[in-house]
Amino acid sequence: MSTYSKKYLPLIIGAACSIGIIIGGRLDYFDDSGSVFSTPNSKKKQKLTRLIDYIDYEYVDDVNTDSIVDVTVNGILKNLDPHSTYIPPEQYERVAQNMKGDFVGIGVSFYNINDTIVVIRALEDGPSERAGIKGGDRILFANGQQLFNRNLDNDSITRQLKGAANTKVNLKVYRKTEDRLLDFTVTRGTVPLKSVDAAYMITDDLGYIKINRFAESTYKEFKKALKNLKNQGANQLILDLRNNGGGYLSEAIKIADEFLEDDKLILFTKSKKGEIDKTFATNAGMYENGQVYVLMNENSASASEVVAGALQDNDKGTIVGRRSYGKGLVQREMSLGDGSAVRLTIARYFTPTGRSIQRPYDDGKEAYFDEYLDRYENGELEDAKNIEVADSLKFTTPGGKVVYGGGGIIPDVFVPKDTNYQSEHLNYLLRSGAMNQFTFEYIEKNRSYLNSLDKKTFVDDFEVEDQTVQDYLSYLKEFNYNLTITEYKTLLKRYLKATIGQQLFGNTMFEKLVNQDDPLIDKVKELVEE
Known part of the structure; x- marks a missing residue:
């Protein structure tokens, strides 16, 4: 071998190894050829493929x-835990967008009324709001393309309104309150799908933040809201x-x-190989000295329980x-390579004291997801004494507080649920968007008056x-939905006002009005x- 060849031999071998790694990373490990690994598992995969x-x-x-x-795929996942799920291609884009925290578009919510696009409201901080589009506007044309009387879903x-970021769309809009046509040029841009529903002051020193899910943008939204409240x-x-x-x-x-x-422990995870990964707090906390009250119910899950468990176990x-x-x-x-994906359980997480809050799922998925009925029937939702705990799953926080694992976070202060069927049914209906x-139709009839109100006047007056309540019941x-309200007329009025306020002023107005006389918030005030 020549001196030249010897000199560059390590470089050649290194390059060959790098190319091999890159090619190997692109191989489909579900290939039925058996060329990647010849193992019994490979033969099982070949069996399905054949x-x-x-x-x-x-x-x-x-x-x-x-x-x-x-x-x-669904049959395989059915035999695993309740939270390993398959996302087919037709659902994946919608699911991914919901968790991404934003999308590219013009930023309006709308109804299709009498085959015409009617804007409910221009989304806060979105392109349409910046361009001047308002609730009640009818979008008739987009780039000269007629959008009304075409029976469009x-x-x-x-699809007509969406497009690439920074592209422009020319809209012709009819504004009913002014009885005239208006032209707008809207530059498509990033529109936030907010996960922080509301942030406002309840008293002079008590703030409130509501988070509806943990998406990519949640921490950024939360930090902005927290800073503003501080x-x-x-x-x-x-x-x-x-x-x-x-x-x-x-x-x-x-x-x-x-x-x-x-350096406070937030949580740790454990894989099936027994590998433990611990996550600790940093010195970047903005609210380390403030008092925090976390509101939870039987539908608070997963990442919500991580936050609550980390604070509870650290006596915070x-x-x-x-x-x-x-x-x-x-x-x-x-990713499964065809636009679909699987969310596969890869580890269990544990709170700082070492407790798992995962409920058992040995009796199958149906029993697991019906567990709410068990809580309802055994009286747990009405009295904390009915919460079943096991002494073998008892843990103690550094401050001496006793906490339990084995299924959810048990609150420090229990507030019962109103399990009256009519009340529960009404609350579900009102939160469903029904x-x-x-x-919206009420606002359309009274838009000139309602548009004249600022936030404070709307809340106070x-x-x-x-x-209006009777009109809604008739609606x-x-x-074919008959609702008897009896003593819940005040609650129905509150939700009607809150929903009107939401369409006029946004989600914070909705939560602010709905939260009046809320039992958990009243308990915090106490x-x-x-």
Whole structure:
């Protein structure tokens, strides 16, 4: 071998290894050729692939093998834990966008009324709001393309209005309150899908933040809201995680870090190999000296429980409400190569004291997801004494507080649920968005007056009349829904006003009005006074 060859031999070998790693990283590990690894597992994969190929090429009738694959994937996941799930291609984009925290578009919410696009409101900080589009505007044309009287569904309308970032769309709009046509040029841009529903001051020193899920943008939204409340004098905070089903673990960790001192353990995860990964707080916390009250209920899950568990186990703040859902499994989203994905459980997480809050799922998925009925029947939602705990799962915090694992976060201060069927049914209905279109039509009839009100005047002076309540009940009957309100008339009026306020002023107005006389918030006020 020449001196030249010897000199460059290590470089050649290194380059060859690098190329091999790159090619190996691109190989499909589900390939049925057996060329990557020849193992018993490979043969099992080949078995499934061959069966599908036989059906595809030899079966007597035409069969959609894509659907067979979907059924096979779901069948496999059915035998795993309740939270390992398959996301088919047609759902993946919507699911991914919901967790991304924003999308590119013009930023309006709308109804399609009488085959015409009617703007409910221009989304806050979105392109349409900046351009001057308002609630009640009718979008008639987009880049000269007629959008009314064409029997378009919402997806078709959205495609007409969406486009690449920084591209322009020329809209011709009819503004009913001014009885004239207006032209707008809107530059498409990033529109936030906010996960912080509301942030406002309840008293001079008590702030409130509600988070509906943990998406990519949640920590950024939360930090902005927290900073704003601190500037207004908040040295005590209500963090509302009720009905928050979770999301990205990383966002929950960053939020917990805002309340915990440097080097405090936030959580640790454990894989099936026994590998433990611990996560500690940093010195970047903005609210380490403030008092925090975390609101939870039976629908608070996963990342919500991470935040609550980290604070409770570090003797920070007070958990108020009812026992949380009980999901302590960590999922990782993995692409299946055809636009679909699987969220596969890869680890369990544990709170700082070492407790798992994952509920048992040995009796199958149906029993697991029906566990709420058990809580309802055994009286747990009405009295904390009915919460079943096991002494073998008892843990103690550094401050001496006893906490339990085995299924959810048990609050420090219990607040019962109103389990009266009519009340529960009404609350579910009101939170479902069932009055959105009714209130929009109400606003349309009274838009000139309502547009003249500022936020304070609306809160202080606007009242929903009895006739409006009767009109809403009649509206529900059109959909074969008969609602008897009896003593809940005040609650119905509050939700009607809140929904009107939401369409006029945004989500914070909705939460602010709905939270009046809220039992958990009232309990926090009592604790603050004490």
